Amino acid sequence: AIGEIIKHEVVLVAGDDRSIVGLVTTADLSEQLRDLSEAFLLLGNVEHHLRRLIQHARFTIEELKDVASPESKRTIDGVGDLSFGEYIRLLDSPVNWEKLHIDLDRVEFIKELNALRLTRNAVMHFRADPLGDSDLQALRHMVKFLRHI
Secondary structure (H helix, E strand, O other): OHHHHHHHOEEEEEOOOOOEEEEEEHHHHHHHHHHHHHHHHHHHHHHHHHHHHHHHOOOOHHHHHHHOOOOOOOOOOOHHHOOHHHHHHHHHOHHHHHOOOOOOOHHHHHHHHHHHHHHHHHHHOOOOOOOOHHHHHHHHHHHHHHHHO
């Protein structure tokens, strides 16, 4: 019905008895698109900032390969080849954390990243339940936080 909604700006919704029970407008479509795309965009920003933070620390290719999933057959040539979970594994190491030269509590930071990992997996694997406002707020907060460090 999306094409019809775009064409006519509104469609009527009929109930089981064929009586009109509501309508869907282009504004409804816009809200739905915003809700679906915001999480993807925020997650992209989080990953971008994490990659930048890791690149700034100048980890060697060997250090990056050490955190790659052992069952993975991927070639690791740089930070961009790591998964979100591998970013967390890399930064969870106290030795690696020191290379960042940032004054943050590593344990708390990793705890926040692990919470975001669960949100990320729900979004990227198209879980049926939409993200709640608290999940989106946590993503927004992390993007702002990462911009500042």
